[in-house]
Amino acid sequence: MPDARLQIDGDRLWHSLMALAAIGATPKGGVARLALTDLDRAGRDWVVAQAREAGLSVVVDRIGNIFMRRAGRDANLPPVMTGSHIDTQPTGGKFDGNYGVLAGLEVIRTLNEQAISTEAPLEVVVWTNEEGSRFVPVMMGSGVFCGAFGLDHAYAARDTDGRSVGDELRRIGYLGSRAPGDHPVGCYFEAHIEQGPVLEEAATVIGAVDGALGTRWYDCTVSGTEAHAGSTPMTSRRDALAVATRVMQEVVALGNRHAPHGRGTVGYVDVFPNSRNVIPGRVRFSIDLRNASAALLDAMVGEMRAFVDRLQSESGLAIDVEEVAQYAPCPFEPGCVALVERTAARLGYRHMRVTSGAGHDAIHLARVAPTAMIFVPCKGGISHNEIEDADPAHLQAGANVLLHCMLEKAGIAR
């Protein structure tokens, strides 16, 4: 077991984060570096140059994932892998994704400096288009790598200007030749800011992420009759919004009833005709339900549908609920999760188990390799926002945990 005094260089990690954040920097202090744009190319080029300087070999696959490898003593062992993404939201921050990639590079630099070799190879990966802001589906590169969907499906995705993933990969010079998923992965760790308030509220530095919540997405449409707000008595109304708001309340109540992991959110609302003195004739809105297991999700959905059925009979208005998407809950590998926890404890960091409510490349990796994630707090839990911020000491702590987890799994070559 490597000495707990072995630490990454927190300043160097911070400066690399600031250097990458300069590419696509926004006036408000954030980063806008959308997948497969010229800025994404510039970011990739910068990361690849850093990797080469650190002595890593670089291979790009056909969906543009960048594999930066440090050889192990035993070339036959599958690599211990880490990584994340460097594409951002249109008004993104400096840390989401970028932290996972640069923490991986910092691990490599630390091992180089200390002249520590490992039995198994180490790989730091940049996954293509995790954010999905420009091209759908999200988590595209890791999804193709892990067989969640095919290369053709990913290539065919187009942005709002009609440009395809295939064309843009070629244009920016990141259409590699390796077949995605052609090499086995020993295990996968991903360091990431939490993007939520749990760690900060608990004054905790390290989240040992035991999995990701499953999600069910629905579109709900309530159909009433638009009518004059003055000349239509209350008893003659078929007010679509009056019925829709009851469903919206129930969605939130569902999340509350299914604590601790239940989530119920209405994020999108469209009212027709949306005029001050017209009773709404139609309301469409989104329903986002999350929980930690399929059984719990099924229970939430069952309660939601029963509520809607009752309300439909009671109100006489049609309420249509259509499923839009499903993302299954994803438990991470217990051994890897326990290793994160044990490592945090050994290094003396306050830690706790958490479950990710957001999507991450690690969720795809969990299909093909033992996987866990390492969360660190972000300020106010705010992410996908230009004011996204994190404490350098927390980022350093997360990278230290990553370093020791990778060393433990790869084994120090004596």
Place this chain on the structure above:
Amino acid sequence: MPDARLQIDGDRLWHSLMALAAIGATPKGGVARLALTDLDRAGRDWVVAQAREAGLSVVVDRIGNIFMRRAGRDANLPPVMTGSHIDTQPTGGKFDGNYGVLAGLEVIRTLNEQAISTEAPLEVVVWTNEEGSRFVPVMMGSGVFCGAFGLDHAYAARDTDGRSVGDELRRIGYLGSRAPGDHPVGCYFEAHIEQGPVLEEAATVIGAVDGALGTRWYDCTVSGTEAHAGSTPMTSRRDALAVATRVMQEVVALGNRHAPHGRGTVGYVDVFPNSRNVIPGRVRFSIDLRNASAALLDAMVGEMRAFVDRLQSESGLAIDVEEVAQYAPCPFEPGCVALVERTAARLGYRHMRVTSGAGHDAIHLARVAPTAMIFVPCKGGISHNEIEDADPAHLQAGANVLLHCMLEKAGIAR
């Protein structure tokens, strides 16, 4: 008292409605004839030609109101006035407004045919820009005539292309020279489709309108914090929509609690950032409260504010409620209302007292003269819609009541 057998010509009234509806007819069977457009000019020209053919003298005032007068035996008596408007909503119908003007013309034609003269003069008026779709304020011509606001204020109103009421009146040739409001009005009756479902639901032909509801308009803004729908536990949320929907429910409940005249409507909703997987950080919506007296409105507003105060403390989210507009309740003159009722009874029509929930030129006229309105049903209560429809027999009945009310007030010259 004129013989109850004296009747207007229902077919002639219907054909005049269809002829005017041809000017600005839409493919879906409605009418789009916005105030002070070329189509409005064509409609005005057609109405004026009909009036001249019926022997009426025509005067236009400085806000474009058209006064079409049939002389009485005593030129010193103020006129018994009727009228309405011929401008429409962008997707308007054939009857809203047009019926009131053409019912007035039909009354004149009937008296001409029967060679009946009156003591007082009769006037049929086309009021400028009642709808307010192109220029605000609504009910503009009658508002200026009755002193609700000044000519300069009306002239300065501009459409979304920047064209002013003053310029457009001149352009279409309806900038008259008479000073608005320069002549007294003996009394005013306005026939109109109900634009609501009450008469139809009660299988009643004539509504004796006893006044108009008052209205209070508010903009409500709930400010929370936008956050990730997955990574933010329910207990850490400041969900603006979850709070806003409670206010929206209360607005409807207020209308229900204050039966029979209370109305509570949320017609407009704006959610920010309005994204499926983001907890809403801000929700703005409209509140429309109506009732028959200022005291009842005050009570509704008091309950609304108390609810908002409680919810604000309970939720910790800021809820801002800003008054946007007030329209005072307008009781019509009891004698005129009773005359409508009595006349309907005498002519054998099913009738009931109703209160208008919508705005009408008559509300302004009630400031300067004894006023009442005559409502007839419209199909399904639907108005401001291209499918607006009305039963010819009901339109005929309303015009008959108008005829006899005007004769009663003007007096038959022997």
